[in-house]
Structures are given as C-alpha cells and as structure tokens.
Amino acid sequence: MSEAVSKARRWVDLANPTRFINFAGIVLPWLVGITLLVLAAGLWMSFQAPDDYQQGSTVKIMFIHVPFAWLSMMCYTVMSISAIGTLVWRHPLADVSAKAAAPIGAAFTALALITGSLWGKPMWGTWWVWDARLTSVFVLFLMYLGIIALTRAMDDPAKSSKATAILTLVGFINIPIIKFSVDWWNTLHQPASVIRMGGPTIHPSLLWPLLVMAVGFTLLFFTLHMMAMRNEIWRRRVVAMRRIAARSAERRGTQ
Amino acid sequence: MMTHTGFVLASYGVSIVVLVALVSWILIDQRAQRRALQELETRGVRRRSEARTDGAS
Numbered sequence: 001m002s003e004a005v006s007k008a009r010r011w012v013d014l015a016n017p018t019r020f021i022n023f024a025g026i027v028l029p030w031l032v033g034i035t036l037l038v039l040a041a042g043l044w045m046s047f048q049a050p051d052d053y054q055q056g057s058t059v060k061i062m063f064i065h066v067p068f069a070w071l072s073m074m075c076y077t078v079m080s081i082s083a084i085g086t087l088v089w090r091h092p093l094a095d096v097s098a099k100a101a102a103p104i105g106a107a108f109t110a111l112a113l114i115t116g117s118l119w120g121k122p123m124w125g126t127w128w129v130w131d132a133r134l135t136s137v138f139v140l141f142l143m144y145l146g147i148i149a150l151t152r153a154m155d156d157p158a159k160s161s162k163a164t165a166i167l168t169l170v171g172f173i174n175i176p177i178i179k180f181s182v183d184w185w186n187t188l189h190q191p192a193s194v195i196r197m198g199g200p201t202i203h204p205s206l207l208w209p210l211l212v213m214a215v216g217f218t219l220l221f222f223t224l225h226m227m228a229m230r231n232e233i234w235r236r237r238v239v240a241m242r243r244i245a246a247r248s249a250e251r252r253g254t255q
Numbered sequence: 256m257m258t259h260t261g262f263v264l265a266s267y268g269v270s271i272v273v274l275v276a277l278v279s280w281i282l283i284d285q286r287a288q289r290r291a292l293q294e295l296e297t298r299g300v301r302r303r304s305e306a307r308t309d310g311a312s
Contacts, residue, residue: 115266234288
C-alpha cells in the first residue's frame, strides 16, 4: 500500500464515530492548551498595542470584533462543507458536525454584531444602520437560528439532516455577499483592510495582535466544535441505547 | 480627548459572558451525556454493533 493510500485510509477511519471519539480524546487536551496559550498571548499583545491616532482606545474592540466576524463566516463555511458531506456521502458524522457547529456559529455572529454595535456608537455615532454589511450579517445570524431550530425540530436526526443540509447550502449564498458587501455597495462599514489586494492597510503594531487573536479564536472554535461533536455522538448513542433497552423490556413484557 | 473606555470594557465584558456561557453549556451537555451512557452501560444495555462483536444475546 502506498503512502498516499494509507494516509487516505486514516482519514476514512477517522470518519467512523467511535474512532472520532478516540481521536478527540487524544487531541482535545492539547487543543485546549494551545488555544488558551494563543488567546492569552493575543490578549496580552492587544493590551500592549498603542491606541489608534483617530479611534483612540476603541481600536481595542477591533481585536475581538474582527475575529468574531471572520469566525461567523468560517463556521458557516464548515457547516456548508458538512452539508455536502450529508447530501453526497450521507455520512452521519457530517450531520453531527453541522448540528454541533450551528450554536457556536450563532454565538460568534451575535458577538460580532454586539461588539460592532459597541464600536459603532462612539465612532459612527449610531448603534446600528441597515447598510449592506450589517444587514447581511444580521441575515446570517437569522440563518443560524433557523438551522438550530430545524436540527432540533425532529427527534430522528436521519429525518432532519437532509432538510438542514439543503437549507445550509442555500444560505451559503450569503457568505460572498457579506464578504464583498463593502465593495459592491456604499456602506457605512469600512471596506476590508487585512485580506485585500495590495496587502493589509493596518499598521503592524495593530495587525500582529489582531492576527494572533484571530488564530486564537479559530483554535477556540475548533476546540469547541470537536467537543460539541463528541457530545452529539454520545447523545445519539444514548437515544439508540434507550430504544434498544425499551424494545427488550417490551419483549420481556409480552413473553 | 476621547474617552471610550466604557465601550471597550462593555465589548470585552459581553464577549466573556457569551463565551463562558457557550463553554459551560458544552461542558454541562458533555457531563449529562457521559452520565447517561454510564447509567445505560451499568444497566447492561449494549449498542447493536457492540452486541454483535461480543456475540452476546
């Protein structure tokens, strides 16, 4: 067996729920440790960073607002990839991944909206405007809520997984709209200043803390996602085992 | 002179509250599922896949 095939086999093995739980058990303690270290370093760098010459201390809000906004989109992308896994390969872990990610994504999106609002008031003079960026992120938040409701509307995950996957994929159209809304429309929200053609426009003294915070929160997302996925697998096992127990009790009752 | 410390503290405060709530919810859920699994196992309930490999019942 060639190296590539054995490597592929290992990833397929991981897609087995039992293997995933074993894998999560080994990886999670490390992931938690690295996440805490990077977030601590990011926070320390953020507080060491100088105030912006125009925005003063409110620039500190950027160090959390921007990672939350990035994660709100990344989480939805992870859910869309999972949705393809559900629809194309009908893999049960894909649905577990989508269901586990939704509340985490909703929390990060809510935080992006709240911290944005708290930044908007002193800098723009308003908590909220219905411009293209803010509205499209608000729509993303509603999408998360809809998906959370749908994944929990039916007892049997086999029934809700397909509907959830289709809804998730239809909603993915919103992600490029959010990303490019600041270029396509005239928004109060500023255009991209980190990931843009021609390089970042932020001074390195503010860019570095932002990047470290972004890496830290991304690690936090993957840690929480893995924990939530493991919970979901366990929850489905409990349901299956309770069903078996009820059936065998019934059989004993009729005999 | 701009003093917007309140806004900065509010954003960090809200973020900490929401993230702590999210993490605690996941940990509480984890404990509940672990306990339920343990209880079922002590009652001798096996999953179909486990029952097959054991050759029991």
